[in-house]
Amino acid sequence: xxxxxxxxxxxxxxxxPGFERLAMAEITYKFPEIVKYGESPSAVEVVNFSRGGISLxxxxxxxxxxxYRLKIPTSIRERLYEFKCRxxxxxxxxxxxxxxxxxxxxxxxxxxxxxxxxxxxxxxxISQTVSxxxxxYFAKQPPKKATSPFTHKIYxxxxxxxxxxxxxxxxxxxxxxxxxxxxxxxxxxxNLAAALxxxxxxxxxxxxxxxxxxxxxxxxxxxxxxFGRRWNRxxxxxxxxxxxxxxxxxxxxxxxxxxxxKEMGSASKGASQTALKYFGFDRDESALQAARSxxxxxxxxxxxxxxxxxxxxxxxxxxxxxxxxxxxxxxxxLNAAVILNPPYGERIKLPMSPQRYYPQLLDRVVQNAPxxxxxxxxxxxxxxxxxxFVANSVGPLERSEIFNFQNGxxxxxxxxxxxxxxxx
Ligand SMILES: C[S@@+](CC[C@H](N)C(=O)[O-])C[C@H]1O[C@@H](n2cnc3c(N)ncnc32)[C@H](O)[C@@H]1O
Numbered sequence: 270x271x272x273x274x275x276x277x278x279x280x281x282x283x284x285x286p287g288f289e290r291l292a293m294a295e296i297t298y299k300f301p302e303i304v305k306y307g308e309s310p311s312a313v314e315v316v317n318f319s320r321g322g323i324s325l326x327x328x329x330x331x332x333x334x335x336x337y338r339l340k341i342p343t344s345i346r347e348r349l350y351e352f353k354c355r356x357x358x359x360x361x362x363x364x365x366x367x368x369x370x371x372x373x374x375x376x377x378x379x380x381x382x383x384x385x386x387x388x389x390x391x392x393x394x395i396s397q398t399v400s401x402x403x404x405x406y407f408a409k410q411p412p413k414k415a416t417s418p419f420t421h422k423i424y425x426x427x428x429x430x431x432x433x434x435x436x437x438x439x440x441x442x443x444x445x446x447x448x449x450x451x452x453x454x455x456x457x458x459x460n461l462a463a464a465l466x467x468x469x470x471x472x473x474x475x476x477x478x479x480x481x482x483x484x485x486x487x488x489x490x491x492x493x494x495x496f497g498r499r500w501n502r503x504x505x506x507x508x509x510x511x512x513x514x515x516x517x518x519x520x521x522x523x524x525x526x527x528x529x530x531k532e533m534g535s536a537s538k539g540a541s542q543t544a545l546k547y548f549g550f551d552r553d554e555s556a557l558q559a560a561r562s563x564x565x566x567x568x569x570x571x572x573x574x575x576x577x578x579x580x581x582x583x584x585x586x587x588x589x590x591x592x593x594x595x596x597x598x599x600x601x602x603l604n605a606a607v608i609l610n611p612p613y614g615e616r617i618k619l620p621m622s623p624q625r626y627y628p629q630l631l632d633r634v635v636q637n638a639p640x641x642x643x644x645x646x647x648x649x650x651x652x653x654x655x656x657x658f659v660a661n662s663v664g665p666l667e668r669s670e671i672f673n674f675q676n677g678x679x680x681x682x683x684x685x686x687x688x689x690x691x692x693x
Contacts, residue, residue: 276330278328278329279326279348280324280325280327280335280347280348280438281323281325281435282324282346283321283342284321284323284341284460285460286320287673287674287675288341291467292323292464293323294471295341296323300334303331332517332518333518337500338500340467340492340495341467342439342443343442343444345439347438348433349434352432355387355430356389357398360402360432362402364398364401364402364405367434369403373421374415374418375413375414375415376404377419378423379420380400380424380425382395383425383427385427387428388430390427399425417514419511421511422437424436436511437511438515439510439512440510443460444458445459446459446500446502448563448567450563450566457650457676459492461676462488462489462491462492462610463496464672464674465610465648465672465683466489466648468670469606469646469648469685470493472646472648472669472685473606473645473646475604476605476606477604479546479547479548479605479607480608480638481547481548481550482607483551483580483610484551484575485551485559486556486560487559487575489609489610490560491567494567495567546572547574548593549574549575551575552577552579557575561575580637593639602641602642603641603643604643604645605638605644606645606646606647607638607647608648608649609650610650611649611651613679627655627659631647632663634649635666644666646666646686647686649683649686650681652680652681653679653680653682656684662686665689666686666687667687670684670685671683671685672685
């Protein structure tokens with residue numbers, strides 16, 4: 270075993286289904302060292318994709334940084350054990366023989382059980398057996414004295430008669446970033462917003478401005494700004510990262526800095542994700558208020574402008590054009606990307622039929638761009654059921670990619686359109 274392998278840990282990175290490859294690209298982009306490691310002949314086979322996750326073997330000391338820097342994952346789990354098991358006595362025996370002192374604080378734990386395509390299918394009974402096994406282990410050797418109590422979450426998964434035990438390292442889901450005080454109706458989850466921005470910026474390259482004409486509480490814009498930055502969610506101890514309650518990650522230099530988000534170092538220098546200016550528009554003033562207060566909490570008010578504007582109102586300023594008000598540099602147009610998550614007609618009703626609404630919306634976004642803006646790319650979320658109403662091109666932009674995912678239980682798509690003139 271090489272030195273690096275001896276300090277390695279098997280992790281499962283939970284990501285929104287549909288974004289597995291993109292999430293791996295984020296890891297590759299931000300942690301080139303891991304990928305180099307992953308490409309070594311002995312480790313290459315440990316990079317596995319399954320729906321909604323990536324299995325990876327990484328040096329143990331990377332666990333905190335993965336949490337602070339990756340923005341697409343929902344959570345990160347440590348793979349503990351995997352064994353074939355087709356009856357309850359064997360399950361009990363296996364569980365009571367595992368070294369739980371290494372994974373739990375005191376004898377506290379919480380179980381999440383699921384079973385499919387396995388002889389052991391009764392999830393309640395699996396849970397009871399695992400729980401009895403852990404208690405038996407601690408009856409034989411008393412738990413370490415806990416200095417600060419914490420309940421780790423253990424995942425027990427049965428698939429095809431293989432039992433996989435994992436431990437959550439993240440605590441609260443990672444999309445709960447903690448910068449939002451209030452949010453508007455139907456906000457996008459932060460990690461989905463991060464994924465969409467990363468997809469768009471990979472397609473179009475660097476831009477000077479990012480515009481969201483239906484920004485709501487600003488999630489898409491904030492996540493674009495945050496993508497290249499280190500972030501910790503600054504919560505109470507109960508909401509802390511679970512890995513902080515493990516001796517392996519107790520060293521002070523592995524602790525998150527409780528301060529403003531930091532630009533990342535070498536791996537993210539020249540990050541194409543970071544535009545210079547961010548413009549958010551919405552017709553709803555209370556959503557814009559929420560956005561402004563989040564910008565304050567993030568300490569990034571200077572980069573952001575939030576203005577009231579109705580995309581479908583004929584009487585808004587400059588004949589419906591988005592009021593950007595940016596000083597032009599030497600008569601040069603500002604290179605911008607537009608990203609939006611419009612209403613789906615579910616929680617927010619559409620003013621006309623979806624057949625008419627989505628094509629009109631995209632036309633307006635492109636036609637009504639301010640005169641001094643050159644739109645290089647457009648990324649838009651559309652309910653899958655309505656996607657057929659959207660053409661392959663919008664003005665000078667042509668569709669280049671579609672991502673399928675779910676938002677709030679609804680099948681949706683993210684369509685990326687690129688300017689043919691500016692094509693990379
Ligand atoms: C699904 S939400 C977008 C939420 C946002 N992406 C977020 O994550 O917070 C749609 C937003 O579009 C806004 N909206 C709907 N029709 C609009 C219009 N005609 N002009 C401007 N904004 C509009 C709504 O007020 C709402 O905030």
